[in-house]
Amino acid sequence: MAEHSDNAEKQMRGAAFKKMVKAQLETLDEVRAIQKRTFRYPDSRQEFGFDFDILLNNDEHWLIQCQTSLGDITQKHEWRAYNIQKIQEMNKESLERVKRYYIVFEDTAEHGSYSLAHRHKAGEIKSVIDGYVSVKEMVETIQEYAFETGERSSGAQYALRGLKKEKYIKQILENPENFRRYFRKENIPGLDYYVYVKILSKLGISCDEAVSSLKAFDNARVIGKLRGANGRPSNAKTDVVLKVIYNDGSEKAYTLSLKRSTGRRKDISVYQTSVPHLCKCIGIGDAKLEEALNHFQECGSGDKLDEKYPKDREIITRRIKPFISEIESCAFSGRGIPCAGEEQYQYADYLVLIGKNEVLIYTIDEYIQILRDMKIERMFGTVFTWSYQGTRGKSIQLNTASLLARIEGKTK
Secondary structure, eight states, rough: OOHHHHHHHHHHHHHHHHHHHHHHHTTOTEEEEEEEEEOOOOOOOEEEOEEEEEEETTSEEEEEEEEEEOOOOOHHHHHHHHHHHHHHHHHHTTTSSSSEEEEEEEEOOOHHHHHHHHHTTTSSOOOSSSSOOOOHHHHHHHHHHHHHHHHHHHHHHHHHHHHHHHHHHHHHHHHHHHHHHHHHHOOOSSHHHHHHHHHHTTTTTOOOEEEEEEEEOOOHHHHOEETTTTEEEEEOOSSEEEEEEEEEEEEEEEEEEEEBBBBBBBBBEEEOHHHHHHHHTTOOHHHHHHHHHHHHHHHSHHHHHHHHOTTTHHHHHSSSGGGGHHHHHHHOTTTOOOSSSOOSSSOOOOEEEEEESOEEEEEHHHHHHHHHHHHHGGGSSSSOEEEEETTTTOEEEEEEEEEHHHHHHHOO
């Protein structure tokens, strides 16, 4: 009876995980259709198939199998993928050929699953499977592939990818299975549950608190807008607001700034504005400093500044010191920038870095302090690299080091 009960629980968990993966795939713009598809040799009744056949926008078919654990069962899926390849080779005229095969495992699978996945990624395992991946990695792989094969410019690709990060974090924070698992102690699969735990733990939200629900918002109507350099409303520093609703009806809100970080981009873009707007927000009343900063905006780089205004780098570095803390806080959190309308949730208190295989969260002050402790000092004695985006002379852009890119770079 105990064995039967264990098998029934495994089946229920597997079905719930499969349902969750399908729901996640259905949210992706890059996936046009999801279906069940099987393959047979001529004159044979034996069928080979995976859980899902997904059709991408470029008409490619990928097969996906969902597993709450890996282990010996992977041999069965290797055998299925091998036979599907052979069947397709026999039918060369088929227009719906499978291009890739993936095994998607639960993020809480046993350690051996991750070990197998890493060995496969390192090329230590001979396999017809293209990857053993978590749900997050599957989503990232589909999106990355769509960007690589799409016709968008690299700048547009990165901007669109940025839009998706809000949806990703929002889905994790509002996932009902994650909520039940964390607050109700139910043994069920969730969506990137480790990210859920990491964020809530950092926010100080205990699993023992009397919480009735979590609501996440990523729209400007709830978050509000800041006053931009041109005087018009611009995006807030907050990307996602998490509202915790307690059983007694009270609420508490947390504001998150999200930054996508990959090994290819060692820095994260923090703030784009104009020098006059920055000086006004910070309250810089030093005329010589303002003049030198305006010269930098005109030049767009340190080298060109040194060439045209050779004394200005020293002037900026020396005179900006009293304002560095305010500039760093303003750039990361938005504090000091006036709101466009009433204050809602425009100012961010937490920074979330989203990478290929990891998610990190810090308070804004904590992140700045870590950069300083690591002695990451860029231009003018700040933690920023100063440059420009778009037309030279119109604005400045402040970038800084991504701690996540450094971590993921070391683990490759």
